[in-house]
Amino acid sequence: MNFELSEEHxxxxxxxxxxxxxxxxxxxxxxxxxxxxxxxxxxMLAEQGLLGITFSxxxxxxxxxxxxxxxxxxxxALACPKSADIVQAGNFGPIxxxxxxxxxxxxxxxxxxxxxxxKLIALGMTEPDAGSAVTDLKTSxxxxxxxxxxxxxxxxxxxxxxxxxxxxxxxxxPGVGGIGSVLVERGAPGFHIGEPSKFMSGEEWCQLYFExxxxxxxxxxxxxxxxxxxIAGFNIERLGNSSRSLALGRHCFNIAREHAKIRKQFGQELxxxxxIQWKFADMALNLESAQLLLYRAAMEGEHGLPSAHSTAxxxxxxNQAGWHAANEALQVMGGMGYSQESIxxxxxxxxRGWMIAGGSIEMLKNRIAEGVFERSFSQRPPKAG
Ligand SMILES: Cc1cc2nc3c(=O)[nH]c(=O)nc-3n(C[C@H](O)[C@H](O)[C@H](O)COP(=O)(O)OP(=O)(O)OC[C@H]3O[C@@H](n4cnc5c(N)ncnc54)[C@H](O)[C@@H]3O)c2cc1C
Numbered sequence: 001m002n003f004e005l006s007e008e009h010x011x012x013x014x015x016x017x018x019x020x021x022x023x024x025x026x027x028x029x030x031x032x033x034x035x036x037x038x039x040x041x042x043x044m045l046a047e048q049g050l051l052g053i054t055f056s057x058x059x060x061x062x063x064x065x066x067x068x069x070x071x072x073x074x075x076x077a078l079a080c081p082k083s084a085d086i087v088q089a090g091n092f093g094p095i096x097x098x099x100x101x102x103x104x105x106x107x108x109x110x111x112x113x114x115x116x117x118x119k120l121i122a123l124g125m126t127e128p129d130a131g132s133a134v135t136d137l138k139t140s141x142x143x144x145x146x147x148x149x150x151x152x153x154x155x156x157x158x159x160x161x162x163x164x165x166x167x168x169x170x171x172x173x174p175g176v177g178g179i180g181s182v183l184v185e186r187g188a189p190g191f192h193i194g195e196p197s198k199f200m201s202g203e204e205w206c207q208l209y210f211e212x213x214x215x216x217x218x219x220x221x222x223x224x225x226x227x228x229x230x231i232a233g234f235n236i237e238r239l240g241n242s243s244r245s246l247a248l249g250r251h252c253f254n255i256a257r258e259h260a261k262i263r264k265q266f267g268q269e270l271x272x273x274x275x276i277q278w279k280f281a282d283m284a285l286n287l288e289s290a291q292l293l294l295y296r297a298a299m300e301g302e303h304g305l306p307s308a309h310s311t312a313x314x315x316x317x318x319n320q321a322g323w324h325a326a327n328e329a330l331q332v333m334g335g336m337g338y339s340q341e342s343i344x345x346x347x348x349x350x351x352r353g354w355m356i357a358g359g360s361i362e363m364l365k366n367r368i369a370e371g372v373f374e375r376s377f378s379q380r381p382p383k384a385g
Contacts, residue, residue, distance in 0.1 A: 012068055012071060013075055016050065016072050016075040020076045020079035020080065020083070024044070024080035024083045027080070029343050032081055032343055033340065037086075037162050041080065041086055042086045042117030043117050045083065045090070046117035050087055051086070051114075051116075052090060054069050060115045061099075061115070066298045066301040066302055067298045069240075069298075070239060070295070072091075073087040073091070073244060074250075077244050078247050081244075081247075081343065081347055081350065084243075086117065088240040089121070090114065092237050095121050096237065097221075097236075098110070100305075101222050105218065110183070119163075120159045120164065121167060122160045122165070123157060124168040126154060132363050133379070135227070137169055137171060138152055139152025139168065139169070139170050141171065147215060148217060149190075150170060150182065150184065150210040150213040152210050153208060157208060158203070158357075161204045165184075165185055168181060168182050168208075168210075169181050177224065179226065179230075180221070180226035181221040182219050183215070184210070188215055190210060190211045191209070191210055192210075192211065194206045194209065201349045201350045202346075235301075235306050235307075235308060236305065238311050239315070241354045241357060241358040242294055242315040242317075245322035246287065246294060246318040246322050248322055248326060249323065249325035249347070250287055250325065251343070252326040252329035252330070252344045252348070253283050253325045253329055255333070256280075256330075259333050259336070259337075270332065279331070282324070283324065293317045293318070294314045294317070296310055297314040309367070316364040316368065319351070319354055326347045327348055330344050330348055
């Protein structure tokens with residue numbers, strides 16, 4: 001077993017770091033406080049080859065590995081937390097499931113704009129009555145000649161205010177086997193996008209309404225029986241979430257460490273107090289152990305998709321370590337940490353959302369417990385009779 005990154009991986013991380021620190025670190029605080037997608041940074045990241053890192057060259061990607069994508073998103077997040085959202089959207093989010101299962105014609109239609117940072121794809125999975133219990137989703141798709149007719153509603157979709165394309169989980173028939181997905185373009189007849197609402201992080205989301213929304217049959221992504229394959233693709237999305245949680249926690253740790261070296265109280269630097277030193281020791285332990293679990297899941301996904309178990313372990317560890325580090329860093333920085341003058345409070349608000357999005361920490365623990373006991377535990381009440 002080797003815990004060192006290969007020379008090639010180290011050189012790749014170093015080159016992304018140099019680019020991100022030079023081009024993205026300036027303006028990081030302003031981007032964090034803007035609700036808008038950072039389109040300026042998207043252009044730069046596309047030109048740098050940091051969108052579609054794991055996609056084949058034939059699909060317009062870089063032919064890299066999941067490990068490269070994880071390193072890239074972390075290096076970008078360490079320079080500009082908000083710009084890491086672009087790396088997420090261009091590598092880990094619904095675009096990854098799309099590339100895995102789309103037809104050649106669908107890829108030719110949509111990928112060039114998505115990979116050049118000009119357009120965004122959003123994921124519509126969650127519904128008002130189907131959150132953690134996602135298989136309770138009701139949004140339906142019915143074949144009508146050369147079209148599908150979609151009815152239902154989705155909430156909380158990341159990038160929904162600005163996305164041009166939506167990957168929507170739909171029901172073609174009853175049960176888990178009846179679930180699949182379709183691609184809906186902004187402006188499709190019967191597709192309405194509601195007014196933006198705000199998360200605690202400042203990110204905006206819009207409710208999506210499908211009222212006899214008509215889409216061409218060639219916009220089908222995965223038909224009936226597609227749910228398990230969709231969720232396998234979603235494991236990659238979870239690793240993007242994990243990587244950002246961890247990197248934002250690390251960013252806060254780095255900022256607070258520099259603060260603790262120069263801020264003086266009672267005539268000495270904060271880092272002289274043992275109460276402060278122990279906070280850093282705990283943060284370092286959590287961050288480094290979560291990083292190993294993240295790399296393990298990424299290595300597992302080198303030649304395919306990472307397993308649900310490794311992904312759940314990595315996401316839980318990264319969410320908790322990132323949150324702990326951001327919260328403790330804020331405490332170490334006192335009033336300055338709590339102020340919008342520092343990016344630490346933004347990182348803390350951001351990481352908090354990822355403990356809910358993409359599989360809440362409770363649902364991840366349910367998944368890990370199933371591995372521990374080697375059986376599944378139904379979360380549903382027993383059937384009567
Ligand atoms: C920042 C952010 C971004 C998001 N982006 C998207 C997106 O792009 N696309 C999309 O479709 N959705 C998105 N979501 C929605 C997200 O997937 C859901 O919020 C999540 O699945 C939880 O569903 P819920 O909010 O309805 O909570 P609920 O399912 O109502 O759960 C409420 C609480 O109960 C807990 N709970 C539920 N069931 C169990 C159980 N069996 N055992 C133990 N605890 C349980 C949960 O963990 C949670 O703490 C996003 C959410 C956030 C916060």
